[in-house]
Amino acid sequence: MESVSEFLEMGGYAPFVWPAFAIAAAVLTLLLAWSLRDLRRERNLLDSLPGRRSETRPAEAGDDP
Amino acid sequence: MANWHRLANPTLFLEWSRRVRPWTGVATAALLATGVYLSLFVAPRDYQQGDAVRIMFVHVPSAWMALFAYAVMAVASAAGLIWKSPLAHLTAKAAAPIGASFTLLALATGALWGQPMWGTWWVWDARLTSVLILFFLYLGYIALWQAIDDHARAAKSAAILALVGVVNIPIIKFSVDWWNTLHQPASVLRMDGPSIHSSLLTPLLVMGAAFAGYFVVVLSIRLEREVLARQVRTLRRVQSRG
Numbered sequence: 001m002e003s004v005s006e007f008l009e010m011g012g013y014a015p016f017v018w019p020a021f022a023i024a025a026a027v028l029t030l031l032l033a034w035s036l037r038d039l040r041r042e043r044n045l046l047d048s049l050p051g052r053r054s055e056t057r058p059a060e061a062g063d064d065p
Numbered sequence: 066m067a068n069w070h071r072l073a074n075p076t077l078f079l080e081w082s083r084r085v086r087p088w089t090g091v092a093t094a095a096l097l098a099t100g101v102y103l104s105l106f107v108a109p110r111d112y113q114q115g116d117a118v119r120i121m122f123v124h125v126p127s128a129w130m131a132l133f134a135y136a137v138m139a140v141a142s143a144a145g146l147i148w149k150s151p152l153a154h155l156t157a158k159a160a161a162p163i164g165a166s167f168t169l170l171a172l173a174t175g176a177l178w179g180q181p182m183w184g185t186w187w188v189w190d191a192r193l194t195s196v197l198i199l200f201f202l203y204l205g206y207i208a209l210w211q212a213i214d215d216h217a218r219a220a221k222s223a224a225i226l227a228l229v230g231v232v233n234i235p236i237i238k239f240s241v242d243w244w245n246t247l248h249q250p251a252s253v254l255r256m257d258g259p260s261i262h263s264s265l266l267t268p269l270l271v272m273g274a275a276f277a278g279y280f281v282v283v284l285s286i287r288l289e290r291e292v293l294a295r296q297v298r299t300l301r302r303v304q305s306r307g
């Protein structure tokens with residue numbers, strides 16, 4: 001059973017292995033967050049436009065049929 | 066036979082996409098958690114690469130998705146041009162930033178592997194250079210959409226750029242066979258089957274499935290946004306006419 005510090009050292013390759021996983025986590029998280037933010041903004045924009053009953057949200061309780 | 070072509074209708078697409086996305090999201094999260102666990106804790110050290118081999122579990126699936134996203138973008142662009150389908154053009158547009166992100170990851174993690182293994186972050190060999198060109202193609206495609214105000218013209222120009230760039234895809238895939246590259250040849254997608262041991266292949270495939278799931282989820286989010294943006298444009302046009 002290897003110790004935690006041994007695991008973190010990655011056989012001496014820690015300066016390469018951890019940044020690789022960190023960059024992947026950062027890029028994928030940022031892209032997801034950015035995409036969700038853009039979608040939310042677009043929904044709000046469409047909802048705010050007059051003359052349009054919103055089709056942008058799934059029907060919620062209390063919505064008119 | 067399902068009426069799959071009905072998905073080309075934006076409203077039906079939105080409905081379908083919203084129904085499928087949560088399930089794909091959950092499956093992707095589960096695959097990603099499993100993949101990371103296998104990559105970091107279960108996969109053995111490589112007898113030559115040591116623990117640096119773990120970088121491959123991010124690098125290789127990123128490179129697969131970089132190519133796959135481009136293929137999606139190119140097919141959607143062709144469909145957009147041929148059938149004049151706005152949804153197809155928007156699919157291509159939505160795929161581009163995802164492809165660019167995976168390409169960036171392939172390049173960055175490749176450099177992080179190259180430094181300890183090859184003794185250099187970067188070489189101008191055919192594989193690395195053609196993937197860098199892929200990254201620039203994605204950036205050019207995204208920039209073109211932003212540079213042209215007229216939406217129909219932007220869609221057409223960007224689609225043509227995407228289709229011209231397709232020539233780069235076989236160059237990337239076969240660069241390792243055609244030229245004497247420092248980058249190794251394929252070891253998974255080979256005619257005679259994978260040449261790596263299952264203890265390393267399994268985490269690779271699980272991470273590949275997770276990245277593919279991520280692509281589907283983020284594509285559906287981005288595409289929904291593009292469809293709504295199109296509705297906003299239409300609505301504004303109608304209103305400005307009074």
